[in-house]
Amino acid sequence: MTDETKNAAGGAGEAGGGSVEPSTQTRQSQPPEGVKSAAVSEETLPVHEVKRGNVMVVAEHIMGDLQPVTLELLGAGRLLTEKLGTKLVCALLGYKVGDLPQKLIHYGADIVYVADHPELQVYRTLPYRRVLCDLLESLPEPPHVMLLGSSTTGRDLAPRIAANFETGLTADCTELDIGSYEHKSKLDPSKVGIYPDCLYAIRPSFGESLKARILGPWKNPQMATTRPGVMIPLKPELSRTGEIIVVPVNFKAEDFRLQVEEVIREVASAMKLTEADVIVAGGYGLGAAEGFDLLRQLAACFENSAIGASRKVVDLGWIPYEYQVGQTGKTVRPKLYIACGISGAIQHRVGMSKSGLIIAVNKDADAPIFKFAHHGIVGDINQVVPEMIKQFRKLKSEQGVQSVVHSH
Amino acid sequence: MAGPYEICVLVKQVPDQGSKAGLNPDGTIDRARAKRMLNPFDRYALQAALHAKKSYGGKVTAISMGPPPAVEVLLEALEHGVDRGVLLSDRRLAASDTLATAYALYKTINYCGRFDMIFCGLQTTDGDTAQVGPQIAERLNLPQVTYCEDFSLEDGRVRARRIIEGGCQKVVSELPVLITVANSYHPLEYKSFRGAWKVQWLQRHPEDLQKVISTVDLDAVGADADRCGLKGSPTIVAHTDKVGELGGSCKMYEGHSPEELVAEVLKASSFKEFISAS
Numbered sequence: 303m304t305d306e307t308k309n310a311a312g313g314a315g316e317a318g319g320g321s322v323e324p325s326t327q328t329r330q331s332q333p334p335e336g337v338k339s340a341a342v343s344e345e346t347l348p349v350h351e352v353k354r355g356n357v358m359v360v361a362e363h364i365m366g367d368l369q370p371v372t373l374e375l376l377g378a379g380r381l382l383t384e385k386l387g388t389k390l391v392c393a394l395l396g397y398k399v400g401d402l403p404q405k406l407i408h409y410g411a412d413i414v415y416v417a418d419h420p421e422l423q424v425y426r427t428l429p430y431r432r433v434l435c436d437l438l439e440s441l442p443e444p445p446h447v448m449l450l451g452s453s454t455t456g457r458d459l460a461p462r463i464a465a466n467f468e469t470g471l472t473a474d475c476t477e478l479d480i481g482s483y484e485h486k487s488k489l490d491p492s493k494v495g496i497y498p499d500c501l502y503a504i505r506p507s508f509g510e511s512l513k514a515r516i517l518g519p520w521k522n523p524q525m526a527t528t529r530p531g532v533m534i535p536l537k538p539e540l541s542r543t544g545e546i547i548v549v550p551v552n553f554k555a556e557d558f559r560l561q562v563e564e565v566i567r568e569v570a571s572a573m574k575l576t577e578a579d580v581i582v583a584g585g586y587g588l589g590a591a592e593g594f595d596l597l598r599q600l601a602a603c604f605e606n607s608a609i610g611a612s613r614k615v616v617d618l619g620w621i622p623y624e625y626q627v628g629q630t631g632k633t634v635r636p637k638l639y640i641a642c643g644i645s646g647a648i649q650h651r652v653g654m655s656k657s658g659l660i661i662a663v664n665k666d667a668d669a670p671i672f673k674f675a676h677h678g679i680v681g682d683i684n685q686v687v688p689e690m691i692k693q694f695r696k697l698k699s700e701q702g703v704q705s706v707v708h709s710h
Numbered sequence: 711m712a713g714p715y716e717i718c719v720l721v722k723q724v725p726d727q728g729s730k731a732g733l734n735p736d737g738t739i740d741r742a743r744a745k746r747m748l749n750p751f752d753r754y755a756l757q758a759a760l761h762a763k764k765s766y767g768g769k770v771t772a773i774s775m776g777p778p779p780a781v782e783v784l785l786e787a788l789e790h791g792v793d794r795g796v797l798l799s800d801r802r803l804a805a806s807d808t809l810a811t812a813y814a815l816y817k818t819i820n821y822c823g824r825f826d827m828i829f830c831g832l833q834t835t836d837g838d839t840a841q842v843g844p845q846i847a848e849r850l851n852l853p854q855v856t857y858c859e860d861f862s863l864e865d866g867r868v869r870a871r872r873i874i875e876g877g878c879q880k881v882v883s884e885l886p887v888l889i890t891v892a893n894s895y896h897p898l899e900y901k902s903f904r905g906a907w908k909v910q911w912l913q914r915h916p917e918d919l920q921k922v923i924s925t926v927d928l929d930a931v932g933a934d935a936d937r938c939g940l941k942g943s944p945t946i947v948a949h950t951d952k953v954g955e956l957g958g959s960c961k962m963y964e965g966h967s968p969e970e971l972v973a974e975v976l977k978a979s980s981f982k983e984f985i986s987a988s
């Protein structure tokens with residue numbers, strides 16, 4: 303890992319990859335601040351001790367393929383359960399789920415609740431909502447924490463569950479942690495006090511260069527969604543054991559007001575952004591949509607490469623949304639990320655800062671991207687990029703191999 | 711059931727982050743000084759609502775929740791052709807999270823009438839959660855189509871295409887339904903001349919404007935104030951961290967000709983290692 307931008311989630315995940323060391327969850331896992339400041343305040347605050355519940359991950363799959371975000375959430379969830387001393391449970395809804403429950407156990411789940419029913423074959427809001435709400439109600443106590451991916455599915459389902467149970471939900475988190483919280487606002491006197499073991503749901507806030515820690519300790523489950531690609535899954539261990547519990551399915555007629563007629567999976571003609579080894583990304587500095595032609599030439603110098611973009615140029619219509627990298631686009635982690643004319647706003651950064659090597663070209667030496675890139679070229683893209691293409695091509699032919707970069 | 715339809719669209723006013731006005735030196739936004747605009751995602755929702763009206767007949771009501779200046783986005787919606795606007799404005803709404811916001815908007819929707827279709831933007835640029843739409847659908851006990859890219863109405867049902875990871879779903883839903891519109895839907899068309907003229911005229915005739923755009927508070931819509939604002943919000947922002955200066959380890963290349971700059975970067979050890987890894 304070359305960059306310094308370790309955050310708790312990434313840190314958590316990284317730790318999860320090898321030895322599990324929850325304390326690497328850095329800044330957010332500082333000593334319970336509630337306790338610390340309670341010592342200095344005159345009045346002692348009541349402690350709202352709650353029974354620690356499990357952490358639940360809602361699994362996501364499309365046509366039988368477990369989505370990477372589910373495995374990532376199991377990795378993150380594991381660290382939370384280690385802090386809570388409780389179990390990591392997973393809810394899997396589908397039809398003919400086969401060995402998926404076992405696979406979830408290999409990736410860290412202690413218990414997998416399985417609902418297997420023909421009506422659950424493809425994701426649909428209302429039937430999935432019904433089964434999950436029934437499952438939560440059937441448990442002796444609600445999970446402490448409930449996590450979904452902030453995919454199109456998670457963002458569709460999570461708010462329905464949260465609204466049904468009137469509990470808090472934080473969207474698009476980039477870090478998760480468990481910690482204590484001291485609530486002092488007297489607006490609602492019954493809430494004042496210390497809450498140990500809250501979910502810290504951390505996300506970049508608004509358009510500001512701030513990260514917000516969002517809490518909802520008053521009610522369980524404390525819910526959050528996290529962006530795909532942010533958390534890191536555990537290594538699957540075939541020896542890991544767990545329990546598989548089949549849950550009943552009871553639909554109502556109103557659950558079928560919407561029908562899915564067809565699911566179309568696009569044949570990826572272009573290289574998928576999230577799988578590319580090299581991403582050449584363009585921003586507003588390109589000046590016009592045509593600027594991407596130049597970037598395509600640069601990308602063509604590498605094998606397994608793709609084009610990315612900042613949101614500004616997507617909003618301007620220079621390039622379609624699927625190319626957007628960042629908080630509201632894709633999270634990517636290529637080996638090489640070349641940012642051309644991108645200022646490096648926090649919302650862009652959270653989507654790409656974990657790239658292996660970041661090279662930025664920007665004519666403004668003070669651009670924020672130079673705060674976290676590894677190599678920064680101060681110059682005009684219209685001059686620098688053609689020069690890059692020229693020299694890369696030369697290098698390529700000198701090396702006598704087909705590609706300058708390809709996968710290890 | 712066929713048209714005419716009762717159509718609702720939810721629009722929010724957000725700070726204009728493209729403008730430097732109201733930007734504090736530390737990067738936070740001074741909302742009082744910041745320029746305001748219609749949430750960009752809601753432009754697609756507005757287009758969808760107007761498309762439904764134009765193609766199938768009906769009336770469009772735009773609803774917004776926010777401080778008094780938010781009336782501007784309702785006027786803008788009027789210029790584009792919506793029929794009426796309702797602004798929910800109340801001090802007790804301050805610091806509402808998505809659950810409390812969705813509750814207040816749900817009460818406002820019920821106050822405004824019964825709708826066949828409710829359109830929301832996919833998300834806002836300030837709240838940025840994409841939660842409010844589905845949370846309203848839950849309160850109203852409606853089916854929902856999120857990430858909608860296109861839709862049509864047939865035999866009183868809506869046929870829609872929604873984005874999913876790596877593809878799309880084609881769905882058919884009964885009415886009423888709540889739809890959140892993706893930004894791959896058609897962009898908002900220009901204001902109509904008639905709409906713009908009408909708004910100009912209304913602004914000179916406040917008593918008529920009041921008939922088209924009304925402002926209501928929590929009591930008027932019958933919302934329980936304890937379920938709104940800070941009190942009614944299950945989440946709070948407990949702490950903010952300024953995203954620290956990172957690394958500072960960026961190796962900078964400047965001042966030379968582009969040719970030399972690129973050659974230097976190529977020479978830099980870590981980059982060379984990286985390329986020779988092939």
Ligand SMILES: Cc1cc2nc3c(=O)[nH]c(=O)nc-3n(C[C@H](O)[C@H](O)[C@H](O)COP(=O)(O)OP(=O)(O)OC[C@H]3O[C@@H](n4cnc5c(N)ncnc54)[C@H](O)[C@@H]3O)c2cc1C
Pocket residue numbers: 508509584585586587588611612613614615626627628629630631632642643644645646647648649650653663664665666669681682683684727834835836838
């Ligand atoms: C809620 C929210 C979510 C967001 N989500 C995302 C997201 O997912 N992804 C994302 O990218 N953004 C996102 N943004 C937007 C983000 O805040 C920035 O506005 C955006 O990333 C800026 O895009 P940019 O860098 O292309 O443009 P700018 O900030 O305008 O930067 C252009 C850069 O190009 C440089 N430049 C200009 N001309 C040249 C030249 N000829 N040669 C070299 N350099 C040149 C300039 O110096 C400047 O640094 C989001 C914003 C909000 C509020």
Ligand SMILES: Nc1ncnc2c1ncn2[C@@H]1O[C@H](COP(=O)(O)O)[C@@H](O)[C@H]1O
Pocket residue numbers: 720721722723749751752755773774775776808811815829830831832833834835837838839840841842843
């Ligand atoms: N204060 C508000 N007033 C009107 N509509 C809103 C408001 N907040 C959210 N919405 C609607 O809900 C969508 C999603 O918002 P959010 O959950 O904040 O990302 C927006 O695009 C709007 O359509």
